[in-house]
Amino acid sequence: MRLKRTKAAAAAVGLGLALSACGGSAGEPETGAEGAEAPEWEVVESPEFEAGTAMAELAEAGEVTIGVKFDQPGLGFKGATDDMPSGFDVELAKMLAGQLGIAAEDITFEETISDNREPYLQQGRVDLVLATYSITDERRQIVGQTGPYLITGQQVLVPADSDVEGIEDLQGEEVCAAAGSTSLENVEAEGAVPAPADNYAACVDDVLNGTVPAMSTDGAILLGYAAEQEGELKVVGDEFSEERIGVGYSKERPEMCEFINDALQASFDDGTWAEAYEYTLGGEGVEVPDPPALDDCQA
Amino acid sequence: MDIVLDNLDLMGRALGYTLLFFVIAAVLSLTLGTVLAAMRVGPVSVLRRAAAAYVTLVRNTPLLVVLLFFRVAGPKVGLNFSFVDLQLGQWRINNIFAALVVGLSIYTAAFVCEALRSGINAVPLGQAEAARAIGLPFGGVMTQVVLPQAIRASVPPMASVQIALLKNTTVCGALGVVELFARMRSFTNNDPTQRVGIFIAFAALFVVLVLIVSFVANRLERRWRIA
Numbered sequence: 001m002r003l004k005r006t007k008a009a010a011a012a013v014g015l016g017l018a019l020s021a022c023g024g025s026a027g028e029p030e031t032g033a034e035g036a037e038a039p040e041w042e043v044v045e046s047p048e049f050e051a052g053t054a055m056a057e058l059a060e061a062g063e064v065t066i067g068v069k070f071d072q073p074g075l076g077f078k079g080a081t082d083d084m085p086s087g088f089d090v091e092l093a094k095m096l097a098g099q100l101g102i103a104a105e106d107i108t109f110e111e112t113i114s115d116n117r118e119p120y121l122q123q124g125r126v127d128l129v130l131a132t133y134s135i136t137d138e139r140r141q142i143v144g145q146t147g148p149y150l151i152t153g154q155q156v157l158v159p160a161d162s163d164v165e166g167i168e169d170l171q172g173e174e175v176c177a178a179a180g181s182t183s184l185e186n187v188e189a190e191g192a193v194p195a196p197a198d199n200y201a202a203c204v205d206d207v208l209n210g211t212v213p214a215m216s217t218d219g220a221i222l223l224g225y226a227a228e229q230e231g232e233l234k235v236v237g238d239e240f241s242e243e244r245i246g247v248g249y250s251k252e253r254p255e256m257c258e259f260i261n262d263a264l265q266a267s268f269d270d271g272t273w274a275e276a277y278e279y280t281l282g283g284e285g286v287e288v289p290d291p292p293a294l295d296d297c298q299a
Numbered sequence: 300m301d302i303v304l305d306n307l308d309l310m311g312r313a314l315g316y317t318l319l320f321f322v323i324a325a326v327l328s329l330t331l332g333t334v335l336a337a338m339r340v341g342p343v344s345v346l347r348r349a350a351a352a353y354v355t356l357v358r359n360t361p362l363l364v365v366l367l368f369f370r371v372a373g374p375k376v377g378l379n380f381s382f383v384d385l386q387l388g389q390w391r392i393n394n395i396f397a398a399l400v401v402g403l404s405i406y407t408a409a410f411v412c413e414a415l416r417s418g419i420n421a422v423p424l425g426q427a428e429a430a431r432a433i434g435l436p437f438g439g440v441m442t443q444v445v446l447p448q449a450i451r452a453s454v455p456p457m458a459s460v461q462i463a464l465l466k467n468t469t470v471c472g473a474l475g476v477v478e479l480f481a482r483m484r485s486f487t488n489n490d491p492t493q494r495v496g497i498f499i500a501f502a503a504l505f506v507v508l509v510l511i512v513s514f515v516a517n518r519l520e521r522r523w524r525i526a
Contacts, residue, residue: 115484118491138490172386174393179473180484188477193391195475196484202371206475209374210381211394 039091039275041098054253058127059101066093067112067126067248071199073224074281075132078111085109088220089130089245091276092149092267096128096247099263114180118143121250128256129248132218134182135295139248146257147246149264149273151292152218153239154186157225159207159232164214166237167192176203176215183217186241192216200225208232218243220281244292257297264294302490303500313482314504315390320400320468320478321508325461327404332411336449337441339412340419350412357409362467366402370474373398395475403467410460418453419445451523458516462509479504 049056058064068089069076078085084104094104112120112131120126121143135145156175158164167175170192177183179196188194195212197203203215204225215222222235247264249256267273268291277288303310338350357365373379380397422445430444450457472480483501487494 114488118494136489138492141492172391174391174395174475176475179481180488182488184477185485185489193393194477195395196473196477196481197475198473205371206374209379211370211374211379212475 037275038279039095039272041091041094041104041272043098043103044101047099047101049259050255053255054127054250055100055256055259062102063106063108064097064100064102064128065108065110065126066097067110067117067120067129067131068093069113069131070111071201072132072221073200074220075218076130078109086280088150088276088280089132091280092247092264092273093128093130095267095272095276096130096260096263099259099266114178117248121248124250127249128260131248132243132245133248134243135246142251144249144251144254144257145246146249146260146295146297147264148244148292148295149247150245151289152220152243152245154183154216154241154243155219155222155235155239156214156216156237157204157207157222157233157235158214159210160234162213162234162236164236167216167240168237170214173214174212176206176212177217178203181217182241182243187216190240204229204233224281246295254297261294261297301496302486302493303497306486309482310479312389313477313479316396316476316478317465317468317508319387319390319392319396320403320471320476321465323400324403324407324464324468327400328407328411328464329457331404331408332415333446335408335412336415336419337446339416340445341441342437354409354412357406358413360406362402362406362470365406366399366470366474369398369402369405370395399471399474399476403464403471406467407460407464410463411457414453414456414460415449417456418449418451421452422448454516454520454523458513461516462512465508465512466505 047055047059049059068085068087070078070085072087072089075087076085076089077087084090090109093107093109097104097107110120110126112126112129114131117129117131117133118139121129129143133139133145135148139145156164156167156170164170167187167190170190173192174195175187175192176195176197177187178199184194184196192214195206197206200215200217200221203212203217206212207215208229219235219239226233226235247260249260264273267276273291274288282288335350335353338346339354341347369378380394380401383392383394383397385392426448427440427445430440435443468478469480472478472482472484477485479501483497486497490497
């Protein structure tokens, strides 16, 4: 009986820790730590679009619903107490809305997870998706995708005292990544044992307490976590995959493609893209890359 | 559906993990559950209460919370399974797998205990009294007389408990092992055009697995009908 009581007490304490850990570690790495200013997006007054196009409809309605991730610090992240999500995807979403004449406060941000991005676009629950949405041929069969507005590569995050120098050193070892993500697939393809987790914050916990030797996803996200746990974690190795992150739209609205490309190209050219990168993904030792080349729209 | 057929090796590995989870947790939970049931009907009041407390605590806790306790909270307080490190062919039995198996077994044992207790209650009291009358100690009464009859009576609820366990293994897919559910999610992420086909393939696979368990239970029931 006494043993049982201690066990119960231990269980209670453990659960408390687990819960507090969920709250604590989900925090977002500092964005704009270098004093980078939040980019201000131009809101076009009464933009002109050809009648009957999706852009004209949205501009007329004065509001737009955009699907973003809520759990990827630096790209699309919404903390428990935040009113608005933040991150690079979110900034570009505001830019696109601005080009439609829609102010940031009139955007409805809907959380899209990896599994529901296509259904949401097909059902019209969201007008656009900017949710670390890699462009692939399979996806292009059922939804429209254009871009890329960001090219990222996958790296490895390990404890600071680890000897691992890259994914090559992790053959047959567990590497954590989000369940169902492309990152997890790539880890498996490299010969490591995939360890799926609910989200990346859970992966960071596992790396910190030694349950898994490493985790892997886009280098930009890993840098955020390494900065958050200064001196405990480090990002190592070369990028071993290339993800082309693009904007998703409904296949029934092919005219959106030209509009999105024009808006992205304009932000590449006038430097606001770089500002947004600096503000969300920038930080010490992070250089703003050159904007990627956009795909052509298929007629 | 093509993606499933093209990746049968990955499917096989995922199926292996699901079956390993099921088989190991089934054996452990049946063992632990039987001990608990014996404690609950036994003569020692401390053990009786301890077993009752165990059932109350574990049965009233969601499975995910139990698994998270061993998987996430455990390592934080130094309770880890890093001594487990086996390679069975292409299946790796590691600390994560061990933590999840322990969680599944502990959770399921509470239900096994109650299913078995219902079987024990179905054995007429006279059986236990007669066994005691011929001088058997409590262990003998249980193993020689009561449990053989109780197990026969509790096959149907026990089968339900084990079928639930088989389906509960899918929770592990989000906690660090690529079993069938995690594999399904990676397939649907890779190829959203085939989402419906992928769902049907995996659902059908689980139906087949459950049918096999039901079939075995059915056979046992028929074989043991005449006690």
